[in-house]
Amino acid sequence: MSIRGSADVAFFLLGGYDILGYQTEISDAHEALLEESHTLGDAWREQSYVGVRQADFSQDGFYDDAVNANHDALSTGPGVSRVLCYGPAGTATGAPFTGYAGAMQVDYDRIVSRGALHKARATYRGSGRVDEGKILWTHKGTNTSSTNSGAIDTSVSTTGGVGYFQLSSFTSAALATGVLARVQHSSDNVTFADLISFTAAAAAPTAQRIETTAVVERWLRMAASYQGGAAPATAVLFVGFARY
């Protein structure tokens, strides 16, 4: 572990929207729900964990009404649950990321002040799991007929895991019909088997999250291929995986 700063934030993706470049602060708070469990005769309060956790997320930044910018991402969001991913510690393959299965947007505030740039703010309640995973393909472009990430070496998981996929941009070429990303695993770092296949996507922004109960082998990587046509279709995507 290392001390990190704002320059280390690798990406902030909401339902495929790439909105890191508009933010000045994000907050990711996790809380255990407790119940007071002291009884008659106790001199001090006691707390017991009821087995439920809650996550709250907020973002503050600049208002921007360009296509697919902050305003596009947030203005239709209140009441909508989307897959949210951010990477606080760099872009390296294997670096940590956090993924919300569902970030239910509570509100969207536009702040317009005299003598200041317009600001945009939104808050979310976690709806479902929040996963701490590893980056397999940091948010960046690919433009070849197939692309593989390097493999990361971790421990075997017998309780499955979850894959995250976010596509922030897709530019079709002749006959290309989409980009198909997979999470693959291997016990020997030689032959990789499909673990999770995301649905081929041909329009951005979009995001997917797929769980698996399969045994997850030691090595993991991302493989992406273009469907239906020849390169160079181009895509900007993120793939990560969290073991359970």
Added chain:
Amino acid sequence: MSHSVARPAVSYRVLVGLDYPTNPHAVERILAGEDVPWAERGARRAEPGDVVRDLPAASIPGLLAKGRIEEVSPPVGDGEGKGV
């Protein structure tokens, strides 16, 4: 410790999508712990249902044990396999 990288004599039906190297020298280097670039691996993709004969020998026991491939009997001819 030495690893077997010889080409298998039998054919296998792929049950789960696989990506694997077909360059035996690359396999040796990977098994020795080297990070071999993908361009040097002779990487190949096999979809479920494909019958192949060029799987890395070192991977076959594990793939069989985990139900990711099954042996085809009798072995298919050269024309059906994805020979190296």
